[in-house]
Amino acid sequence: MLNIRDLHVAVEDMAILKGINLEIKPGEVHAIMGPNGSGKSTLAQVIAGKDEYEVTSGTITYKNEDLLDLEVDERARAGIFLAFQYPVEIPGVSTAHFLKSIVNAGREGRGEDELSAVEMLKLLRSKTQMLGMDQKFLSRALNDGFSGGEKKKNEILQMAVLNPKLAILDETDSGLDIDALKIVADGVNAMRNNDNAFIVVTHYQRLLNYIEPDFVHVLYNGQIVKSGDKSLALKLEEKGYDWIKEEVASATV
Amino acid sequence: MHNTAEDIKQVFLSQIDQKVKDVNGHAGHVGLKLREYARTSFDQGSFPTRKDEDWKYTSVKAILAEEYNGASKSEFTCSIPDQFEATTLCFLNGVLVTNDEHKTKVANGGEDNTAAYVSSGSQEGFFAGSLSVAMANPELKETLSSSVDKICNTPMGIFESMGLGINEDPVCIVIPDNAQVSKPIHLIYATDSKDGATASHPYALIIVGKNAKAEIVESYLPQADNGVYYTNTASRIFVGANGHLDHYRLQVEGKEAFHTAQSTIHQDRDSTYGVYIAELGGKLMRNNIHVSHDSENITSNIYGLFVVQGSQHMDTQSFIDHAKPHCLSNELIKGVLHDRGRGVFNGKIIVRPDAQKINAYQHNAALVLSPDAVMDSKPQLEIFADDVKCSHGATIGQLNPDALFYLKTRGLSDDAAKTLLKNAFLKDVIDHFPNRDIALYFESYLEKKLTQISIKNATEKAIS
């Protein structure tokens, strides 16, 4: 589904990603962990298409197509979704209106008719209920004045209505209390099937108890320096990153 | 051919003289007094040039260079909105439509109220019709004379005096003391210029009595296949003690239209006046708003938006004169500029020495979305009282790139995302409209315009 080969990314001539290799197949969940500033969000944003980041070399293919050749909105309509670490506040745009617009934009992209008002209402109602969200939420301006937790839930709500093929969750669990975390994880697990895949960026092993990953990768200093199964996350939780940093240091000596 | 400004003035002056002669015969001395005052003011004034400080960014040369000989008054549709119910008056080329042929068209979905007078004894009573009809009514005589006296005692600018001088018969709305008019009064203006450039001069005299409340909507709507034309509109608005008027102005003139507007508002103590504006159409538009606070505890609200594309030029000027204590003024003007569009905002607030404990807020914000678009913003605040709360400012910016990226990652195209953000920017203004249904009416025209711009951009992108 997604194949990243030797990806190098810079911003304003400063190298941030320094040769990422990652292959993701349908049905898989990949967790990406790593210290602050190691490049996790950068990788997520590059996949989503943020043009501030310059791909200096390497390739990303998605469903056998050159992903880097697609516009941001084309990637989205092709099934890529990014839940932002810091969702953007957009005053003046009602959440309900926004959700309707993005659902219909996706349908138009697939050559489907717009949803009727009744079907749309049903969809929004069922997804907000699934996430234990108040309906009042829908009439507020998009992320405007939302609490940290509300913003994260709103990201998952958008994911749920769009039903993407590849969802990247960038620290969606940060700042969530345990109840909210369970609801978010349930939302993700309800969506999981053999056709779609998830990249879950997190600092906390706790999330991975609820969303079980097939692979855990450690991103450090712009590279994936270690990959393993979910036991790697437990080890990181227990021992921190120092042992990995040491491994990397001794390997380069 | 007329070339010099003086020649042009003489052409208009002779039109005024003709009207003064006509009126002299039949309409009574109040109408004549107004027209003669207009004639004198016009004769003493001169058309502005860009050397005048207040006209620095807007030249009226193009308006004056046209010869307005078109007289066609044939095809006409008065598009009555379905968002709100109203008492509707339709105007073609500045003249209130009264004949039967037009009545049937007006009747289609609405009502024809060329003189919708209901006795002032009732809660709902008001007059909406032509000034000559109003003056023939003994119940209105006194109110009208005192307003006319006030008008004739204040200076009148060149465009207003031209309009008042040439206008066939101004429209007159009188809301008697204590009346609460439940339905908005909607004035719909249309111009037919198929047979040549046309100038029309709608003039409105609006009087809201003591403790009375009303909503008035002015719509300047486009007609199909319109060529060059000129709308020169002016209103004199009186809001009595503790009265309340919400005044809406939707301007969607045709592509080749010139539009000048002047509103002068006289408010009595404890009154509220709000004007809610959308400027969307026309080639060159200039709107002057003049509010004077000559009594205590007055509230005035000015909320306006504009959108320009192509080489549209829109100039909004406001002057709020705080002369008395305990008053409040709020002003917010927002604009979105595309292509080679031009926007001007000149907002002046004077707080005179007596005007203690007043609050005056003014803000102008613009999104300039093309390197060739220009916004000139000049908020001016002059304070001569010491115990007041005032703020003013102007911001000029672009769309937030992070917001654009966020929206696009959800599958919205670049144009759809931009349209959404522009709408959100302007919605801030519409959110202040007290009447939700009228707000929806305005939004429908705004959306139409933003969609047109988005389609145009998408097509241009596809070609290049």
Ligand SMILES: Nc1ncnc2c1ncn2[C@@H]1O[C@H](COP(=O)(O)OP(=O)(O)OP(=O)(O)O)[C@@H](O)[C@H]1O
């Ligand atoms: N737009 C930018 N301009 C300049 N530097 C940037 C930019 N974006 C990211 N960086 C830098 O690149 C590095 C990686 O940032 P990134 O946000 O990808 O880290 P992260 O792994 O997501 O960290 P965290 O765990 O704190 O979220 C950091 O040093 C950051 O400061």
Ligand SMILES: [Mg+2]
């Ligand atoms: Mg990050």
